[in-house]
Amino acid sequence: MEDKPGISQELQARFGEAVLAQQLTRDDVPTFWIAKDRISDVLRYLKSDVEKPFRMLYDLTAIDERVRANRQNQPESDYTLVYILRSFDRNADIRLKVPLLGESPAISSITSIWPSANWYECEVWDMFGVSFDGHPHLRRILMPPSWEGHPLRKDHPARATEMGRYELPVEKEKKGVESLQFRPEDWGMQRQSEDADFMFLNVGPQHPGTHGVFRIVLQLFGEEIIDAVPDIGYHHRGAEKMGERQSWHTYIPYTDRVDYLGGVMNNLPYVMAVEKLAGIEVPDRVKVIRIMMSELFRIISHLVFYGTYAQDLGQLSPVLYMFTDRERAFEIVEAVTGARMHPSWFRIGGVKEDLPDGWDQKMMDFVNYMYPRLKEYDSLVMQNRIFQARTKGIGQYTTEEAIEWGVTGPGLRATGCAWDYRKQRPYSGYDQFDFDIPTGSRGDCYDRAVVHVGEMRQSLRIIEQCVKEMPPGPYKANHPRTTPPLKERTMHDIETLITHFLNVSWGPVIPPGEAAATVEGTKGNNTYYLVSDGNTVSYRTRIRTPSFPHLQMIPLISRGMMIPDLLAILGSIDFVLADVDR
Amino acid sequence: MSETVLHLINVLGILIVVLSIAASLPWVERRLLGYLQDRYGPNRVGPFGVLQTVADAIKLFTKEDWIPPFADKPVFIIAPTVIMTTILTSFAVVPFSPGIGVIDLNIGLLFFLAMSSLGVYSVMLAGWSANNKYSLLGALRAAAQMLSYEVFMGLSLMGVVIISGTFNLRNIVLAQKNMWFCIPQIIGLIVFIIAALAETRRLPFDLTEAESELVAGYHIEYSGMKFGMFYIGEYVGVTLISSMIVTLFFGGWQGPFLPPIVWFIIKTFFFIGLFITLRASLPRPRFDQLMSYGWKVMLPLALLNLLVTGGIVLATGS
Numbered sequence: 001m002e003d004k005p006g007i008s009q010e011l012q013a014r015f016g017e018a019v020l021a022q023q024l025t026r027d028d029v030p031t032f033w034i035a036k037d038r039i040s041d042v043l044r045y046l047k048s049d050v051e052k053p054f055r056m057l058y059d060l061t062a063i064d065e066r067v068r069a070n071r072q073n074q075p076e077s078d079y080t081l082v083y084i085l086r087s088f089d090r091n092a093d094i095r096l097k098v099p100l101l102g103e104s105p106a107i108s109s110i111t112s113i114w115p116s117a118n119w120y121e122c123e124v125w126d127m128f129g130v131s132f133d134g135h136p137h138l139r140r141i142l143m144p145p146s147w148e149g150h151p152l153r154k155d156h157p158a159r160a161t162e163m164g165r166y167e168l169p170v171e172k173e174k175k176g177v178e179s180l181q182f183r184p185e186d187w188g189m190q191r192q193s194e195d196a197d198f199m200f201l202n203v204g205p206q207h208p209g210t211h212g213v214f215r216i217v218l219q220l221f222g223e224e225i226i227d228a229v230p231d232i233g234y235h236h237r238g239a240e241k242m243g244e245r246q247s248w249h250t251y252i253p254y255t256d257r258v259d260y261l262g263g264v265m266n267n268l269p270y271v272m273a274v275e276k277l278a279g280i281e282v283p284d285r286v287k288v289i290r291i292m293m294s295e296l297f298r299i300i301s302h303l304v305f306y307g308t309y310a311q312d313l314g315q316l317s318p319v320l321y322m323f324t325d326r327e328r329a330f331e332i333v334e335a336v337t338g339a340r341m342h343p344s345w346f347r348i349g350g351v352k353e354d355l356p357d358g359w360d361q362k363m364m365d366f367v368n369y370m371y372p373r374l375k376e377y378d379s380l381v382m383q384n385r386i387f388q389a390r391t392k393g394i395g396q397y398t399t400e401e402a403i404e405w406g407v408t409g410p411g412l413r414a415t416g417c418a419w420d421y422r423k424q425r426p427y428s429g430y431d432q433f434d435f436d437i438p439t440g441s442r443g444d445c446y447d448r449a450v451v452h453v454g455e456m457r458q459s460l461r462i463i464e465q466c467v468k469e470m471p472p473g474p475y476k477a478n479h480p481r482t483t484p485p486l487k488e489r490t491m492h493d494i495e496t497l498i499t500h501f502l503n504v505s506w507g508p509v510i511p512p513g514e515a516a517a518t519v520e521g522t523k524g525n526n527t528y529y530l531v532s533d534g535n536t537v538s539y540r541t542r543i544r545t546p547s548f549p550h551l552q553m554i555p556l557i558s559r560g561m562m563i564p565d566l567l568a569i570l571g572s573i574d575f576v577l578a579d580v581d582r
Numbered sequence: 583m584s585e586t587v588l589h590l591i592n593v594l595g596i597l598i599v600v601l602s603i604a605a606s607l608p609w610v611e612r613r614l615l616g617y618l619q620d621r622y623g624p625n626r627v628g629p630f631g632v633l634q635t636v637a638d639a640i641k642l643f644t645k646e647d648w649i650p651p652f653a654d655k656p657v658f659i660i661a662p663t664v665i666m667t668t669i670l671t672s673f674a675v676v677p678f679s680p681g682i683g684v685i686d687l688n689i690g691l692l693f694f695l696a697m698s699s700l701g702v703y704s705v706m707l708a709g710w711s712a713n714n715k716y717s718l719l720g721a722l723r724a725a726a727q728m729l730s731y732e733v734f735m736g737l738s739l740m741g742v743v744i745i746s747g748t749f750n751l752r753n754i755v756l757a758q759k760n761m762w763f764c765i766p767q768i769i770g771l772i773v774f775i776i777a778a779l780a781e782t783r784r785l786p787f788d789l790t791e792a793e794s795e796l797v798a799g800y801h802i803e804y805s806g807m808k809f810g811m812f813y814i815g816e817y818v819g820v821t822l823i824s825s826m827i828v829t830l831f832f833g834g835w836q837g838p839f840l841p842p843i844v845w846f847i848i849k850t851f852f853f854i855g856l857f858i859t860l861r862a863s864l865p866r867p868r869f870d871q872l873m874s875y876g877w878k879v880m881l882p883l884a885l886l887n888l889l890v891t892g893g894i895v896l897a898t899g900s
Contacts, residue, residue: 201715209794223719223869312794314785314866320619386786386865563719564868567795 007094008032010050015042020075023097026276026515029084031095033075036107039083039098043113046085046094054085054094055403057110059527059544060120062128064154068533070512075099079130081107082529084516084544088403088417091424100130109135116406119552127152127240137187142233142581145179146172151241158241182217187229189219196221201563205234209312209567212577216554216566223562228555235577243530243541247507248274249348249483251538255528256342258543259579261301262522263333265294267346269528272427272517277510277532278481280349285473287429289351292363292466293336294519295459299370300329301522302456305574309449310381312571313390318381325373332362348483348508350476360467367460367467374456382453391445395557395569398443405556406549409524410451411573415443421520432469433462445572452574481508507536516542523547523574543582547575593684600673600821607817609634611858618862642813645806650712653803657711662804662811665704669818672697676825677752679835679842690751691743694826695736698781701819702728705783705790708812709800720799723869724790727780730876731787734884735777741770741891742830755834764831769887771831773880778823780876782816784857786864789872824853 007030011019018038023031034042046054063080065071077099085094100107109132110117121132122141129150132138140147149156157163184191184200192198204215213234219226242254255266268290275282303326307319330340335356337343345352381387397407399415412419420437422430438454440447476486480499489496502508516529524546533539550573558566609624609632616623624631649658675690677683687693702724709721743749745766746757754763764771780787791799801812828834828849835842837849867875 199715201719208797223722310865314788314792314794315864316615316785317619317862320621324620380863384865386867389871390865390868562868562870564792564795564866 007050007092011042014045018042020099021073023074023514025095026279026513027273027517029093029095029516031097031514033097033099036098036100039081039096040108040110040113042096043083043085043110047113052087052089054087054090056086056088056406057083057114057116057120058086058093058406058525059084059529059542060110060117060124061529061542061544062124062130062152063531063540064128064152067154068531068539070533076101078102079105079128081124081130082542083110084527084529088419104129104131106131106133108133109138111135114404114406116404116549116552119548126150129153140233142236144176144233146176151238158238158245182229184219187227189227189229193221198226203566205231209570211308211570211575214551214570214575214577214580218563218566220563225558225561225563225566228558228566230551230554232551232577232580234581236581237578239582240541240543243538243543245537247536248510248538249503249507251541252346252348253342253344255543256344257578258545258582259301259521259523259526259547259576260341261297261304261576263293263297263300263341264290264337264343264345265297265301265519265521266526267344268294268428269517269519269521269526270530271346271348272519273515273528273530274348274510276515276517277513277530278348278479278508279511280477280479280481282349282477283473283475284429284471286350286475286477288466288470289355289475290346290428291430291433292463292470293333293345293351295462295466296329296332296363298459298522299456300326300333302452302459302574303329305452305571306377306381306449306456309571309574310387312567313387315381315384315387318377321373321380322377325370328366328369332359332366335359335362347476348481349479349485350474350482354475355470360470363463363467367464370456370460374453378453382449388446390564391449391568391572393442394445394561394565395572396442396444397553397557401553401556402443405553407524407553408546408549409520409522410448410455411524411550413437414440414447414451416441421518421525425518427517427519433465435461445568448572448574481510483508509534509536510538518544521546523576523579524550545579545582547573547577547579550575551580592682596673596678596682596684597670600670600818601814604814604818604821605635605639606632607820607854608638608813610854611817611861614855614858615862618859639810642807642810647806647808650714650803652713654711654713657707658803659808661704661708661711662801662808662815663704664707665701665815666811666818668697668700668704669815669822672822673825675751676822676829677755677834678825678846682843683752686750686752689749691739691749691754691830694751695732695739698735699728699732701781702732704812704815705800708804709790712800712803714803716796716798717800717802720790720792720796720802723792724783724800726869727783727787727789727872727876730873731777731780731880734773734876734881735781737881737884737888738770738773738777739830740888741767744888744891744895751829755829755836758833758836762831762833767831767887767891769883770891771827773884773887774830775827776880778827779857779860780872782819782823782857784816784820785861786866787872788866789869792866820854820857821850824850824857827853 018035020033020035025031061082065077065080079100081098083096109121121135122139124130125138126140126143127150199220201218201220204210205213215231217229239254239258243251252267255270258266303322307322310318334340336359337345399417402412402415416439418437418439435458438451440450476482483503485500485503490500510532512532512534514531516527518525518527527544529542530538531540558569613623624634627633627637672694674684675687675693705724706721709717742763746754783790801809832849835846837845
């Protein structure tokens with residue numbers, strides 16, 4: 001990130017007055033305030049004209065600033081739009097903020113610059129009521145179409161008990177059902193062409209092939225897919241809104257349930273972001289424990305991917321073998337954390353407990369067991385001729401398309417781009433480990449599976465190194481904001497007792513500021529962007545999940561394919577709906 | 583008089599045995615799949631779970647017999663009976679052992695092919711009458727798949743007919759006295775097994791119900807005993823195809839020491855087991871891949887087999 005002053009000068013020189021301010025954040029991502037009428041120009045410039053451009057729209061979200069107390073040196077704003085761009089050439093991100101004023105602000109859409117902005121802008125409209133001029137189809141994307149209000153506004157209640165009695169008169173019910181009726185005209189689709197009537201097939205939200213409550217409407221010519229409209233939001237639980245109610249500490253269990261196959265992998269970006277805000281430096285042992293458990297969960301999640309993918313293609317057995325293996329991994333997770341799928345085990349400033357006796361033997365047994373199993377699965381699944389015929393050349397996209405649409409993780413690496421967040425911007429001490437980045441070359445369904453399988457092997461390598469090199473030391477940082485704090489000295493001096501008491505009862509107070517932390521999650525890059533207002537709760541919790549942009553890309557890669565191919569594509573993307581809808 | 587009674591016993595006996603074998607097959611399959619997949623399978627009802635099928639049958643019989651209001655009612659009701667009728671009728675020509683068998687048709691083989699062709703109506707009508715988009719897609723696939731696989735299923739058997747010089751199944755078995763046809767007709771056998779798998783619509787050829795794509799395909803709207811007919815029909819179909827493989831290629835009831843009927847049953851169960859094992863291991867090809875595989879690989883292979891067999895028989899003059 002050496003070129004931080006560089007991009008600042010470039011922007012100042014080119015846009016002068018339009019750059020309203022530069023903001024310092026706790027995460028070293030250069031953050032600029034840009035005037036509303038120039039943002040499109042700035043974005044276009046950063047995407048294509050600047051040297052080493054920022055080609056990916058990594059995230060687009062908003063903050064309701066109306067009741068925020070600590071915003072020194074920031075331009076006046078009611079709703080702030082936040083654009084996060086990523087440059088692969090610079091290996092750097094940039095954050096642009098746009099101040100918006102008024103009750104129902106509007107801004108011009110950037111879907112003409114990045115097609116992937118489509119869903120993000122819908123989400124901002126849905127959650128904050130910011131409208132985008134020139135958006136092709138601005139609609140509610142996560143909430144039901146009949147919802148009133150915009151949930152992430154500060155004046156919108158967070159709990160049903162604050163909302164008054166729920167009533168469902170017949171009229172309202174009818175309207176609700178009607179709003180779910182698919183009308184092709186809304187999406188600019190034709191009902192018939194010159195020589196054929198198209199069939200519109202509703203797949204999901206209850207369908208064995210969609211891996212959860214995901215709905216996709218297909219425009220079919222025979223079995224050929226002409227177009228597809230994904231419909232999400234059935235798994236929306238308001239995880240971001242909950243972040244504004246739960247204390248910094250009690251929010252950890254909610255993160256587990258975002259990518260519900262990823263377990264503690266989800267805790268990691270959250271606790272790292274809080275630690276950045278709080279200024280906590282965690283001990284080495286904590287870092288290695290966190291990496292080890294995260295990688296174990298990467299294997300667990302990839303095993304589910306592998307098995308269900310084969311099952312989507314009609315192979316019955318692999319999923320059962322792989323769930324048995326997963327069970328072995330869960331036994332270790334259980335021994336270490338006491339829970340299985342959602343251990344919520346990482347803490348602000350450390351992990352919950354030290355590792356139990358005999359953890360290393362269990363871990364090595366698993367590693368030694370898994371290598372030959374993976375080899376066996378290669379001959380069972382990857383080398384199967386029918387499997388290859390079903391996946392090779394299906395759902396293909398190039399590296400450029402992937403970057404354009406915000407694809408990260410295995411989906412990006414399958415196109416041949418060896419970009420792994422763990423290698424490029426090592427966090428939590430990943431630079432100390434020796435591992436390779438598996439890549440594909442064609443970016444099709446088969447390559448995505450190749451990358452997933454390769455990553456399992458690499459994760460085993462990392463776990464092996466963790467077991468061999470586990471450093472001694474404390475499992476929590478010795479810092480007043482570590483939650484819950486180490487208890488040794490609690491009964492010896494009053495200062496520690498007070499801190500302990502406050503941290504456990506109210507939860508820690510995190511100093512005002514903004515920070516984001518990203519990890520290479522099981523499904524792609526997962527970021528928690530936290531805004532603290534100096535309180536016991538977060539002012540704004542933004543969860544940037546990988547599955548959201550991945551699903552947005554489905555229509556692009558499934559056009560011209562057949563229905564079975566769509567299932568191969570869905571299986572190969574490796575998404576969970578909780579990760580999409582949050 | 584006594585001959586009529588004997589006939590009746592013969593017919594009823596075969597019907598009961600075939601039906602009870604087919605009814606017990608779901609249990610056999612589930613246990614075997616369980617064994618292959620590192621799990622138990624049904625083991626709660628009765629010893630080793632053998633009564634599972636009984637429990638299933640009670641459930642299916644007592645379920646509400648629901649017909650969707652948007653379905654084409656008469657066709658919807660007739661469809662499942664067609665598959666049972668055609669497959670059970672086919673058993674009439676199977677020679678189980680020297681004394682057991684319903685009828686000796688001199689065109690037995692053709693009768694079997696004709697009946698299995700009729701079977702496709704069941705699937706098509708079921709998918710069409712349910713008035714559901716998924717079942718329609720399933721029916722479309724069924725029509726294409728079964729029609730094209732039937733072509734070379736018939737052709738693959740013509741080698742057997744050339745060698746044995748008859749369409750009568752009993753005579754075909756007798757013609758294998760010295761050598762089972764699986765040796766000279768190995769290509770015919772392979773083509774027939776693949777075509778037969780497609781006829782029974784089981785994995786890897788279950789595109790018509792393709793759970794992960796079409797949910798349940800052509801029988802998506804069926805429940806209760808109407809669904810049960812399709813379900814059991816599939817297993818009766820497997821039994822029929824297995825016994826046909828045995829009859830045509832593996833010497834039927836012939837074998838040393840044991841009584842003929844025992845040999846027949848052993849051989850048949852071997853192939854049933856093979857079908858179940860295949861289901862545990864293979865993924866499902868795509869619809870167009872299946873078609874091009876059938877027309878571009880299997881059909882030429884069957885024709886070639888026919889040509890070579892004919893040539894050899896002509897040349898040796900036997």
